[in-house]
Amino acid sequence: MKDYIKIIEDNKDEMLQTLKDLVAIPSVVSDAVGDYPYGEEVQKAYEFMMAKGEADGFIPKNVDNQGGHLDFPGKTDDIVAVVGHLDVVPAGDPANWNTDPFKAEIIDGKMYGRGTIDDKGPLLAGYYAVKALKEAGFEPTKTIRVMLGLDEETNWYGMEYYMEREKAPVAGFSPDAEFPVIHGEKGMISFDLTKKINLSGDGDLKLISIKGGTVSNAVPDSATAVISYNGKTTEITAKGVSAHASTPELGMNAISVIFDMLKDKAFCQKDANDIVGFFNYHLGFDIHGERMRIAFEDEPSGKLSLNAGIVDIEGDQAKLVIDVRYPVTYTLEQVMEGVHSVVDPYGWEVTENTGAGPLYKPADDPLVVTLMDIYRKYTGQTDAKPITMGGATYARAVPNTVAFGPVFPGQVDLCHQPNEFIDIEDMVTSTKIFAEALYELAK
DSSP: OOOHHHHHHHTHHHHHHHHHHHHTSOOBOOOOBTTBTTOHHHHHHHHHHHHHHHHTTOEEEEOTTSOEEEEEOOSSSOEEEEEEEOOBOOOOOGGGOSSOTTSOEEETTEEESTTTTTTHHHHHHHHHHHHHHHHTTOOOSSEEEEEEESOTTTTOHHHHHHHHHSOOOSEEEEOSEESSEEEEEOEEEEEEEEEEOOOOOOSSEEEEEEEEOSOTTEEOSEEEEEEEETTEEEEEEEEOBOEETTOGGGSBOHHHHHHHHHTTOOOSOHHHHHHHHHHHHHTTTOSSOGGGTOOOEETTTEEOEEEEEEEEEETTEEEEEEEEEEOTTSOHHHHHHHHHHHHGGGTOEEEEEEEEOOEEOOTTOHHHHHHHHHHHHHHOOTTOOOEEESOOOGGGTSTTEEEEOEEOTTOOOOTTSTTOEEEHHHHHHHHHHHHHHHHHHHO
């Protein structure tokens, strides 16, 4: 068997070019088009990877364009999986980027572009780890599978559809988070708050609309209110800082900013004043749910996080979309009980959207132990311990897997933010760690 670590180093330039090609496809989930359930751009990214895998000698399988995989066959039917996704969140306001978000550029050892760290770059690190093992002549006992998800940033319907039809792995990891091993992921729920409103009325100051955000799992970087004063219409725009909803403390919520700007306005419509008052009193800049009566916290995973991701108020309808990540020892029922106790008296209707229960594996779980041993070997961080997080990865949807990498401790993570990047040397190191992990799990 050849040295697969050297093969990874030799394949570095090819891996980076492949990432550039993938970043150039703006694979944000959109409305279904024909047989493409997640839109044309996601399908382009998917077909690109399926064709790449087949050209490199892997066995592809497409599961009705809902997802698929590339197999490096082993001697048995047992599967060891790398689980990633090809869809990305919207880039947001291009003015907040120093580069074109869909034209990858390498600057000072970092590749910038939407999807470089979430999750196209890490997925390719896993792919090139498998490719190196294959080129080295490794003969795995278990089949090594690269699973390609297509709607991780939205509803996970594709992965649910895929897993209902395909065999689950016996072990694996999702390179879509941080190092070392993520042995706990907080529970998550996205829900809509909606109510009928009346914005008609006579008076000097009127609220016409408030809009902001595009997805619930990102801190919105822009929000706009349209108001009318003495018949003249004015548009007010608030700028924020985007961040992943699991780490709202890293961003600044533009929706919260716009409501704060409106808090002292006396609109002629009662419903407008009620909604502005409700938001500022029960949400505001709160990111831990104190005023929504869900300020839960535990030792393994810390505090609950809350993100007001979308607002759409216009005409006769008001809508807020809220994302909550709750600690691993709490339940969805406890979260929603708190929410209802606050919003029901105001007449808001609650509709639960996407969600997933907490994921937790003890530190002595064999998969956790194996991955931690490999991480410690490569980094020299002998005191490193598995961690928990508020983010959600496909490890929740795929049995017998955990999140593993690619962001190293202390490294800046601009996932879901402007100027997202992946450190090239870190990407190469991740590929080596993934290769050894797959070797150990599949041998």
